[in-house]
Amino acid sequence: MAESEMFNKGLAVRRDVLGTEYVDGSLAKADDFMMAFQRITTEWCWGYAWTRDGLNRRERSMLNLAMLTALNRPAEIKLHVKGAITNGLSVDEIKEILLHATVYCGIPAGLDAFKAAHEVLKAEGKLS
Structure with missing residues (x-):
């Protein structure tokens, strides 16, 4: 599945804050089941919430x-x-x-x- 723009924005912030090694390790270990969680947390949490203006x-x-x-x-x-x-x-x-x-x-x-x-x-x- 092609990743969304929000996922890619979130991935960049997630790597900046938590470290590339940790984030890429989490993604690499994810099977199809866990990748659903990786996508939602990267897209919603890191892409939507962490990239908003205001804080x-x-x-x-x-x-x-x-x-x-x-x-x-x-x-x-x-x-x-x-x-x-x-x-x-x-x-x-x-x-x-x-x-x-x-x-x-x-x-x-x-x-x-x-x-x-x-x-x-x-x-x-x-x-x-």
């Missing part, structure tokens, strides 16, 4: 970290902490976002978010 990538990363904390999705938080770093967020800003989300989402969700972020920040050499 920049940095602000979108902030929102993602807060929403993923609310949803208690540590695996996605890890991925988006790396993206947040790419988009210019500092360790202190990431910490403040997670603290703010913890107040509204609860200690268990906040703890999972902090653990996930801490793991990534250490691996990326952002924490000693």
